[in-house]
Amino acid sequence: MRLDRAGLLALALAALCAAQGAMPAGNDWAALDADTRKLLAPWQENWSALPAAERGRLVANATRWQQMDAAARKDLLKRLAAWQALPPQERARIRARYAAWKALPHDEQVRVHAAAQQFLALPAPRQGALRATFATQDAGSQEAWLQGPADGAWIGKARLAFPFVPDQERDATMRMLRDLAPDAREQLFVLAARLSGDQREKLRKDLLLQPPRERPDLIREKLSK
């Protein structure tokens, strides 16, 4: 057993060393191919002084550029010009939304993409009507949908039910709410609406202390009182 552990440890160390050795070599100026070096020529002088992550990003972007055909490159330059013409606040807004989109689980991305396809195929007046309906929600509820279709429906309500969650308990509370079955979660929001601020906080803390399996029973029990 001890030998097995030692063997595993040695293997892990070897893999780590190989990875460490490979990373700098991959981004080393001398190791880059001629086309990539030509694209990245302006950075050659300070290449070794650049942070490893920045070098990796530049190499990845240059590689991606080389894989694009002429039309795609032209299209990208056009998009870049349009992007740079946007006001900084708008760029920051889209950047944050793109990060939220990339952070969604794959199945949620597929679902939202399919919804976008259906939505954009609708006639213009229908799209406008749906946008207007969406805008009737308050700003917080609208923003909650950035968490995806599965979580967006309840996060806005959770914010109203538990508005004073301390930072250090926020992740645990979100996990607890996410793990609840949808009907138990709805019951919890109904229950929270009947309680004072102090009682709501106590309920939240009690739920966090309960094992996940017993939380729905606690909610039902308190709701029936």
Next chain:
Amino acid sequence: MTADRPLREPADLGRAAFLRGIEHRGRVLATAQCGDAARAGAALAECKIAFHELAEDAEPDRWPALFWQSLLAHPALRARLAPDARDPFSQLEPGPRAALLLRLVAELDPDAAADALGVSPETYRHALARAIEALRAKGIDETVLHYVRDSLRREARPTHATPVAAQEAMPAHRLWHARRLRPYLYGLLAVLSLGVLTSFFWVPAFLRGMATPPGFQTLREHAPALKLSATESAISDGDFELLVDPQGERVARDLDLFAWYAASAGVSGAGTMAGAPLPETTLPESAASEADAEDAAEGAASGPLPVVSGHPVPASGKKAASSGASDAP
């Protein structure tokens, strides 16, 4: 007691007097909390009715807490504000914002403010600390906060307060100094004006032929660190990943709308191709906000159910749900 009954009883009159004393401060807090004077006025009106009912059986020393409780329980004061760089409070969540305003505008001590919010003093202190941290993270330091506090408190002062005298009598010695100095100041101004005029025609010898200071030369000689071509700019752009993913960017721009649509229209995504191209949008984004309410009602009736606060509601119940009915406790 109901709102219809005229205020006759001594206790009624006492509560009315209390409200007259506090309502201006309440209006200032409500305006800062919900970001809109009209909504704040409506919330205050409803708060006053609720206060009369709540305070009927309460001792007068509980009235301030009941007043602030009634005001802050109004749905308009629990909504999140669109971030606005000119309004520091818009950067905060509703809870911490209320915690901060109770301190700045209502000038309640932590125990009274916690009572008004219906939370424990510890939770209140935490919310207050969170509000100040959040503002600091947005670059709003204590100096700005002091300025905002002072202006809010000035605004929250009772309107019937004795106005400050328009012109304060100036001390006699200051008047004497100003009078004595005036001729000298006019003389100085004339000399300086003449000097500026002369400099257009004549430069003193000690200034002629002076070399450019070394710092300026250095700046002039150094070219920009990197001159990049369009290709190199694109490759080094921090948003390259976003720019090479136009489909993802298009979805991300309206991520909240599409996620809502997926949930309310029951789009599962099963059987759809993950990278399938999106159709060209047929509605310019700017036109979205111009779609009128009638279109909204007609269009929504034939498609997926409208959603308010995350709940799909039937067409018949839509009006009630969208008219401000909230699931807030």
